[in-house]
Amino acid sequence: MPKATHDSVMDAALNKLAEADQIAICSAQPLTYYEGIDPPAWSANAAAALGDPIRPTVRNGYVYECTTAGTTGSSEPAWPTTPGQTVTDGSVVWTCRNNYSLAQGSLVSGDFTIADGDNSGRKVTVAAKTGLPIHTSGTANYVATMDDATRQLRDVTTTAAQALTAGGTVDTSAWKHEIADPT
């Protein structure tokens, strides 16, 4: 009897990829959600929940994960730039995380199409995106998708090295993630 996996099994995995709601162009390979995300800027007297990400109002190349929930202070703290270091901000404690994002945009369910694979199995196609704002200059080498709700990195792929200059936008072409039939 030949080996087989039902399409629904592969589709379940592809549907997890299709839950992503953010796409990021990165200078290095992100290994965590925090390394790929471009979070909102810090604001005063704001509630922060455990795991919330934030960035300084003046970007410094790092992001900060809320590791003690609370309310931010009335003035912006001095942000540490050593990953793992913490800073207290009102009743919130932020922990410094590496971040490699150069440009970022949103994804919606309509950006994903699940169908038979080109070679075998099943695939999800991520639609082309236009006008992703570039917030930091650098050379792009990776493209990542992330899910804000679960704060998970969902997929990472490579791209040919490409210079991105802040203040402009960048387009991405469609790409596919295929799960082959078992052999």
Next chain:
Amino acid sequence: MRRIEITEELLRDGTQVYRQGDIVSVDPAKAQQWLDLGWARDPETGETGERKPGAAPITPDSLQQAVE
């Protein structure tokens, strides 16, 4: 290696991050690329290129994985 001064507010090179005013020594090819892109200037000659915000389109590589 060639010394250049970063002119971008923030510049990422892989996992490295540089800020405006940083003086860095990088290999000559990379230095010339950054000068041409207007991301840096030569502190001795003042050489720098025209900064053009934006980028050429990105083509993410498709992935294929096996069920093992």
